[in-house]
Amino acid sequence: MELNRPQNLGMRFEGIVKTFGEKTALYFPESIPGHPSRVTFSSLNEGANQTARLLKASGIRVGDVVCIVGEKTIASFYMMLGALKIGAPYVILDPECPLERLSRILSKCQPKMVVGPKPALETLADTTQSLKAKTLETTALLETIRPRFRKH
Numbered sequence: 001m002e003l004n005r006p007q008n009l010g011m012r013f014e015g016i017v018k019t020f021g022e023k024t025a026l027y028f029p030e031s032i033p034g035h036p037s038r039v040t041f042s043s044l045n046e047g048a049n050q051t052a053r054l055l056k057a058s059g060i061r062v063g064d065v066v067c068i069v070g071e072k073t074i075a076s077f078y079m080m081l082g083a084l085k086i087g088a089p090y091v092i093l094d095p096e097c098p099l100e101r102l103s104r105i106l107s108k109c110q111p112k113m114v115v116g117p118k119p120a121l122e123t124l125a126d127t128t129q130s131l132k133a134k135t136l137e138t139t140a141l142l143e144t145i146r147p148r149f150r151k152h
Contacts, residue, residue, distance in 0.1 A: 010048070010085030017045040026077060039074060044081065047074070050145045051082025058113060058134060062087035065109045067133075069093045069116025069124070075138040078145055079115050088112075095120040103127045115141060 026039040039047075060066060066083045068076050068090055076092075083090040091109050093102055095116065106114070106127045113134045114124060121128070121135050128135055 008084055008087055010052070010081055010083075010087075013045060013048070013081060013084075017041045026074065028074065039077075044077060047078040047145050048081030048085060051078040051141070052085040054141070054144060055082055055086055055088065055113070058136075060086065060088050060112055064088045064112040066090045067093055067106060067109065067111040067114040067116075069095050069114060069120040070138065073138065075115075075141050075145075079141065093120075095123070099123060106131060106133070 021042040022040050024038045025041040025044045028037050028039075055066065060083075066079065066088050068079050070076060070093075080090055080092075091105065091111065093105060093116070095102075102124060103126075106124065110131060111128075111133045113136060114121065114128050115136045116124075116138060118137050118139070121137060125135075
């Protein structure tokens with residue numbers, strides 16, 4: 001008899017990957033150099049798993065908040081799913097919001113890590129430093145996370 005073990009959304013995504021593995025999960029009209037405009041569920045899952053390992057190696061644990069600054073990119077999807085896989089909630093921040101508002105949101109959610117493009121991280125530097133939050137540039141994430149993209 002199998003027990004009903006609780007699963008988080010990141011774990012449930014594994015089942016979706018088994019069903020839809022090579023189908024398109026994400027489409028980006030303007031692709032990032034070195035990354036395809038279409039990403040399969042399998043590739044997205046692989047990148048999310050690598051991101052989850054990176055988060056754990058950076059000291060992020062269950063319940064730690066991760067803030068993601070910026071637009072919807074492949075890096076933000078890796079980060080969202082990677083955080084969910086390790087049980088870390090995430091907060092999306094719009095870099096177009098006034099700095100005061102972003103600082104208030106960061107102060108309330110007390111993130112352990114803030115991920116985003118370099119200009120956004122520079123703008124938020126005083127707040128992230130006062131919160132002792134780690135920062136990670138999205139370009140550095142993409143250089144670290146290299147899932148095998150499949151042709152389809």
